[in-house]
Amino acid sequence: MKKVILGLMALSLLAFTSCKEDATKKINEKNVVVAAERDANSSLFPVITFDKMEHDFGEIEAKTPVETEFNYTNTGDAPLVITDIKSSCGCTVPQDWSREPLAPGASGKFSVKFNGSGTNKVTKTITVTANTEKGSEVVKITAFVKPEPTKTN
Structure with a gap:
């Protein structure tokens, strides 16, 4: 054996x-x-840097649409690809962003439309999904929506 x-x-x-x-x-x-x-x-990531993290529309009349732009720059070492931008509700619509890769050092922008719904202080978040190390970034819009005047007959 x-x-x-x-x-x-x-x-x-x-x-x-x-x-x-x-x-x-x-x-x-x-x-x-x-x-x-x-x-x-593979250890190099893009970094998205915004010109502002929050936009305040101030006081607006109820149901009055307003719009702003968020500008951003790729301050990282790899091309930035934004795959999606979503808002926290349907009253806020992000649009007009490029789905093409953004080279390091290059800039881009997207617009956000808010339809003026709600009352008093309103805050909405916009989530930018990209190939950054964190995977997503959040920017905000705020407004003070004045109540609609009551109609008298």
Whole structure:
């Protein structure tokens, strides 16, 4: 029995040694360089920097539509791709952003329309989903919506 086990161990050792030599011959140096470059670049992220994080419309009349723009710059080291921009409710509509990659140092913008619904102090959030390290950024709009005047007959 000892001879069988010893024989299997010797055969296994020989098999592993021969596989190791074949594997090193299959490595392509060009692929190693490409993989190293890819791994180095995978740690680079775009960074979205806004000109303002919040816009205050001030006092507005009820049901009066207002609009603003948020400007942003890619201050990171990789192209910025914005995949989606959503608001916290249907009364606020983000639009007009580029879905194309934004190079480092380049700038872009999107507009936000608010239909003036609600009363008193109103705050809405706009979530920008992008390929940044965090994955999303949040900007806000605020307004003080004056109540509608009551109609008298």
